[in-house]
Amino acid sequence: MSKGKGKTRTKKTKSKTSSPASVVRVSGRLANLLDHVKQALYHEGLTYEELYRRMQEKLPAWEPEKLERDLKRCLGNNISFNFKKEMWQMDKSGNPGNDPFYQYLMTMGYPVTFRELLSLAQENGLGSTVVREQDFAYDGRFIRLKNGKWALTYWQVVWEVGTQELNQAARLIQKRQGPVSINYLAQELLGLGVSETNLAHALSKDTRFLEVAPGQWYLKSLLDALIADLSAPDEFAFIRQVEINALQEAELMLIIEEADASRREYILSSWDLEKGVLRLSKRMIEIFEPIDRVAYLKVATGNGELGVWFLKEQKYLAGLGPWFEEYGLEPGSKVEVSPSQEPGYIELKPSREREAEVFAEGLRVKKLVKLKKECSVTPRPLEEVCTEILQLYPKGLDLDTLGTLVGLIAGTHREELLDLLEHHPYFEQDKQGTWYCNLTMRQAYLDWQKERQEILASLESYRQQVAVTTEEFNTLYEIKTSLEEELAYLQDHHRHEEALFQAKIEELSATNEHLTLENNRLKNEYALLEQKQQELLEHVEHQGSQLVTLRTEKNKLKVKLEQTENRAMQLQSTLNQLMEDAQREVDRLKKEVVSKTHQLESLQYANKELQRNLARLHEERRQMKRQATSWPVRILMFFSGLMDRRKTIGG
Numbered sequence: 001m002s003k004g005k006g007k008t009r010t011k012k013t014k015s016k017t018s019s020p021a022s023v024v025r026v027s028g029r030l031a032n033l034l035d036h037v038k039q040a041l042y043h044e045g046l047t048y049e050e051l052y053r054r055m056q057e058k059l060p061a062w063e064p065e066k067l068e069r070d071l072k073r074c075l076g077n078n079i080s081f082n083f084k085k086e087m088w089q090m091d092k093s094g095n096p097g098n099d100p101f102y103q104y105l106m107t108m109g110y111p112v113t114f115r116e117l118l119s120l121a122q123e124n125g126l127g128s129t130v131v132r133e134q135d136f137a138y139d140g141r142f143i144r145l146k147n148g149k150w151a152l153t154y155w156q157v158v159w160e161v162g163t164q165e166l167n168q169a170a171r172l173i174q175k176r177q178g179p180v181s182i183n184y185l186a187q188e189l190l191g192l193g194v195s196e197t198n199l200a201h202a203l204s205k206d207t208r209f210l211e212v213a214p215g216q217w218y219l220k221s222l223l224d225a226l227i228a229d230l231s232a233p234d235e236f237a238f239i240r241q242v243e244i245n246a247l248q249e250a251e252l253m254l255i256i257e258e259a260d261a262s263r264r265e266y267i268l269s270s271w272d273l274e275k276g277v278l279r280l281s282k283r284m285i286e287i288f289e290p291i292d293r294v295a296y297l298k299v300a301t302g303n304g305e306l307g308v309w310f311l312k313e314q315k316y317l318a319g320l321g322p323w324f325e326e327y328g329l330e331p332g333s334k335v336e337v338s339p340s341q342e343p344g345y346i347e348l349k350p351s352r353e354r355e356a357e358v359f360a361e362g363l364r365v366k367k368l369v370k371l372k373k374e375c376s377v378t379p380r381p382l383e384e385v386c387t388e389i390l391q392l393y394p395k396g397l398d399l400d401t402l403g404t405l406v407g408l409i410a411g412t413h414r415e416e417l418l419d420l421l422e423h424h425p426y427f428e429q430d431k432q433g434t435w436y437c438n439l440t441m442r443q444a445y446l447d448w449q450k451e452r453q454e455i456l457a458s459l460e461s462y463r464q465q466v467a468v469t470t471e472e473f474n475t476l477y478e479i480k481t482s483l484e485e486e487l488a489y490l491q492d493h494h495r496h497e498e499a500l501f502q503a504k505i506e507e508l509s510a511t512n513e514h515l516t517l518e519n520n521r522l523k524n525e526y527a528l529l530e531q532k533q534q535e536l537l538e539h540v541e542h543q544g545s546q547l548v549t550l551r552t553e554k555n556k557l558k559v560k561l562e563q564t565e566n567r568a569m570q571l572q573s574t575l576n577q578l579m580e581d582a583q584r585e586v587d588r589l590k591k592e593v594v595s596k597t598h599q600l601e602s603l604q605y606a607n608k609e610l611q612r613n614l615a616r617l618h619e620e621r622r623q624m625k626r627q628a629t630s631w632p633v634r635i636l637m638f639f640s641g642l643m644d645r646r647k648t649i650g651g
Helices: 004-006 033-042 048-058 062-079 096-108 112-121 133-137 161-176 183-190 199-205 219-233 241-257 270-275 282-286 321-327 356-375 382-392 397-411 416-424 441-494 494-650
Strands: 025-027 081-084 087-090 142-144 150-151 154-157 209-213 216-219 264-267 277-279 296-300 304-311 316-320 333-339 346-356 427-429 432-435
Touching: 004 416, 025 397, 033 048, 033 062, 033 087, 033 142, 033 264, 048 062, 062 081, 096 112, 096 133, 096 142, 096 150, 133 142, 133 333, 150 333, 161 183, 161 199, 161 209, 161 216, 183 216, 199 209, 209 296, 216 219, 219 304, 241 264, 241 356, 270 321, 270 356, 296 321, 304 321, 304 416, 316 356, 346 356, 346 382, 356 397, 382 416, 382 427, 397 416, 416 494
Parallel strands: 025 154, 296 346
Antiparallel strands: 081 087, 142 150, 209 216, 264 333, 277 316, 296 304, 304 316, 333 346, 427 432
8 A cells, every 4th residue: 555645644534434425436346244244234125025025136146045144144143233123134333443544445446465454554644453354244335355455334345257268158158059148147157136236237248249129148259150140041942933923812812801000910920930030011010010121039838938039120020930830830821910019029820721733832842951961961863752742732843843843852953963864754844845644654653664674683583593503513414424434444354353352252252251150169268157146146146145135134233223322322321420429529528638638737836836835834833933932931031121110110
């Protein structure tokens, strides 16, 4: 802080502060709820409900429960607030110790930190004053900003919106693709009410934004894009002329029959449905006066409210596509348009009536537009595109119109179209040069093409079968030749092999005789082995019977063994019981022996004590005896001495 300002001495203030001369605007943001409450109660008292409602407007981002809880805590804990006559009021006199600081701030006219205020007080000779920063919080004349600086309550604190916030607002509107209320922008971007910011002024100064309705803002670039789309040349304008002529005749009849000046009937065209607009003629614009040249209006629908654009200069009411789809409107459908009693709203009512000629012509154009969109996504054969176009026009089309439509939809040249028309017989041309599509002939041609393809497929299949058969024949012929050569070779070598076979047969006969003898010998040996086997079987049977006997005896012995084991277990248990009893008896006897031993030791000790006592008594007895024998002598000596004394005294 400069010394010039520091040297400016202020007069000692009284407890009553002077009234502010003028409103001071400062850029910033209040620190907390307490500062908002101070500003709300500075000029007038409010009921709790009014105060709560104002806090909601100032702090829309706060949750209602938290706001109510903190507001009650703020009113109850701060001494600058008092409740009188069912209203909350604020003490504007404040703490007298803070009066110099109030005068400093009122003189400077801008927020400063608490440290700067203390420095200024020291420069003005008030350094001995003890003031804490928290004292300002309990003084209704002071408010604190987010940056830590202090200001006066009557000052108007406004958040200055910068480029960053405006860029965020542009992105938000871009995302929503529709006008946004300024309250919504203030809440989303700043968490404040509109009155706490200069957002409206900043938006109006930024050329990117446009206020299309009271409190509703939109991006000018998006609106320009919408206008550019509506103003773009119509690719199908040349084919809509018949529909336009029928539409003009029907509208002329509507004008003649029109009776209510506050309502207008409108006949939809295919272009209206495609763009989602209503074209504004002079008689249509009359019912919207005095609306600005660009306005954002609302239309009530079954699914809520729909925003539509009123473009007076371009003569369009745009954005009605969803409404058209909701009511399933077609070209030629009638719509009743009228202004609403509520500002910013219009009323639209669909009619069940429909102009037949406009519907027929508009439906053709609508199908052409749909066909173009389909071809732009998935290209289709030129023949199908041409057929669908000519189906829509049973009376035919001249070559220029047909070529323009095909080029617009499929992107082909006139030469390709002529080649197609000449090579397909179901495309016919009359003497005037009009082309038709003979659907019956086309179906027959397609059937013939299908049969031709099937025949060609069958012929190709037969060709493949013939090729396979020829290949098999060649293979078999090669096999036959090979077999004939092999047969000739076998015939040449037959005799030599026959001689070899004869020698082999003789050799095998000799071997057979030898094997026969060997077989007889083996048979004899086999008979002997069978006899021996029989004997062994008998021996095995005998051994088996003995084994059965032994098993029986074994089982008996097992039973006896089990009985013996059971008896042994019983005896063992009895023995264990006896051993346990004997052990218990031994333990008892040991305990008795120990007890007797202790008793004996006690008796021995007592005996020794008795002997010592007896010896002591004998000793005492002897001493008493010695004493008893000396007493008579002493007595005699005593009496004799006594007698001598008496005699002496008597003499």
